[in-house]
Amino acid sequence: MKISVVIPAYNEEENLGRTLTVISEELSGRGVEHELVVVDDASTDRTPEILQNLSSKLPLRFFRNERNMKLGYTLRRGLEHASGDVVFYTDCDLPCLPSAIVYALKIMQTYDCDLVIAYRLDRTAEGFLRRIYSSLYNFLIRVLFGLRVKDVNFACKLIKREVLESIRLESDGSFIDAELLIKASRKGFSMLQFAADYFPRLRGKSTLAGLGIIIKLLKEMFSFRLRLWFKGD
Numbered sequence: 001m002k003i004s005v006v007i008p009a010y011n012e013e014e015n016l017g018r019t020l021t022v023i024s025e026e027l028s029g030r031g032v033e034h035e036l037v038v039v040d041d042a043s044t045d046r047t048p049e050i051l052q053n054l055s056s057k058l059p060l061r062f063f064r065n066e067r068n069m070k071l072g073y074t075l076r077r078g079l080e081h082a083s084g085d086v087v088f089y090t091d092c093d094l095p096c097l098p099s100a101i102v103y104a105l106k107i108m109q110t111y112d113c114d115l116v117i118a119y120r121l122d123r124t125a126e127g128f129l130r131r132i133y134s135s136l137y138n139f140l141i142r143v144l145f146g147l148r149v150k151d152v153n154f155a156c157k158l159i160k161r162e163v164l165e166s167i168r169l170e171s172d173g174s175f176i177d178a179e180l181l182i183k184a185s186r187k188g189f190s191m192l193q194f195a196a197d198y199f200p201r202l203r204g205k206s207t208l209a210g211l212g213i214i215i216k217l218l219k220e221m222f223s224f225r226l227r228l229w230f231k232g233d
């Protein structure tokens with residue numbers, strides 16, 4: 001069984017090298033066949049150069065958007081290029097330990113489920129405001145879509161390939177995580193959640209909490225809700 005680790009990257013010169021190396025070392029060390037798929041969202045720092053260099057050392061394939069397209073578009077592109085039987089999605093700043101990938105795989109195999117989703121055990125490091133936004137968002141997703149997932153946007157998710165093949169993702173922005181989980185759950189795919197240690201970003205800037213990003217996410221969320229009500233799917 002092969003796992004594809006899909007990672008969106010935007011100006012991550014300070015994190016990329018270490019993140020990709022530790023993930024690949026962890027998986028090789030456990031004898032897990034893997035590939036790393038990174039989509040560079042038109043970074044303006046050394047991200048492209050670093051990817052080029054790493055690709056001769058690691059089982060890495062990388063792609064670049066011509067202009068900054070945001071998270072959803074970028075992630076969809078990465079998922080389309082993933083060739084593994086299962087796909088793990090995480091971030092460049094590696095918010096969970098690479099061993100969480102192996103743990104998630106173990107859960108998937110042991111309980112034979114289609115998605116394994118982590119939630120942050122302790123989010124204090126994220127800051128008060130982020131935690132409030134996040135709780136509100138998880139609550140909204142639960143109320144509007146009936147999805148009982150504790151931490152929708154935590155980038156630590158393991159997904160079977162057949163799930164990705166049977167749903168069509170459309171979000172360009174940060175609603176993508178919710179869209180994936182809602183569509184998978186409406187199709188009847190099984191999900192299990194586990195608590196994971198969360199490690200906040202130490203280097204580089206967090207860019208996904210701006211007002212523009214939040215407005216786009218809410219727009220995508222409400223238009224998806226309306227579409228489900230009026231068109232069904």
Ligand SMILES: Nc1nc2c(ncn2[C@@H]2O[C@H](COP(=O)(O)OP(=O)(O)O)[C@@H](O)[C@H]2O)c(=O)[nH]1
Nearest residue numbers: 008009010041070071074091092205206207208
């Ligand atoms: N595609 C894309 N990815 C981004 C963008 N901004 C951040 N990311 C990536 O999304 C992931 C999470 O970003 P981060 O800024 O840590 O968000 P946070 O953890 O929600 O604060 C990282 O892998 C980033 O490189 C963007 O504009 N486009």
Ligand SMILES: [Mg+2]
Nearest residue numbers: 091093095201
């Ligand atoms: Mg982060």
